Amino acid sequence: MQIKNSAVSMIIDAQDQKELEEIKLQFLGKSGKLTLTLKEIVRVPSEKRAIVGQLANEVKKIIEETLDEKISALTSQASSQKKQSIDITNPGIPPSIGHLHPMTQVLYEVVDIFKQIGFQAADGPELETDYYNFTALNMPPGAPSRDTQATLYLDTQNSKAEPGQILLRTQTSNMQVKIMEKIKPPIRVIAPGKVYRVDDVDASHSFEFWQLEGFMVDQNVKMTDLLGTIDYVLKKLMGEKTKIKFATTNFSFVEPGIDTYMECTICKSNGCSFCKFIGWSEIMPAGMIHPNVLKAAGYDSQKVSGFAFAIGLSRLATLRYGMDDLRLLTNPDLRILEQF
């Protein structure tokens, strides 16, 4: 009984596994107190031997059980201590933070540049009527100039609209007459957005791309105002050393019309598949607004004049970042997007 009491109290007081091993050895080992007691049992008179043997076995059982309980108590204590041991001075895991898409970055920058020189930004619909997309812009039904903008028409079978009257806008110029009908000159507006055309997808073409329409109408607006504005905005966005050239051309909605080319940043004007090996990239049709367009807006073309342009914003973004393929702008792969 004495052995049992001292063993149990020692086990309860034990601080770690090692101490328990020693206690076990001290009582249950080969030369342990209880083991020796059991060996001594032969000296006990035979009539009491059974009782003493039974008692000694019970003591052994109690010591073993108490040891097991203490071991499991120590183990769970150790694991809970481990859980609590958080070093609060460790630096945290930084959350991954996204950034603006390269297309959006260019869009925001261009809009800011135009705002600084007095242009207001407007938003417009991607679904448009034939009138605002073509007819009002001096491209009446049957005009050959419509063919240059292969158009995606909506199925109007179950609607009140006539067939061929609703389309996905082919140009942000759909905003010109729409806005001019509501606001009298002087007026300076930009309208960025997506446009759609039937086109084969390649490095520099897509069926869906971003444009930025801009126009200004006032008394005495001249071609030099247009050239100066384009030159200022492009150099502000792409850098002062950017090479730009203009060529006269014919667009129905302007008279005279010009096309704007920018030095190809992919090949540094040496020629590549992006610029069709001419070293220059066409980025913006522009010109003086055709009197018929001013008339459609309700303006007096004898009193006011204006210019208009439509920047190929997607192409400008690829040139800005030296991407040799327009399709990279719509690729969701983060390994690409994280580079910009």
Ligand SMILES: [Zn+2]
């Ligand atoms: Zn090139």
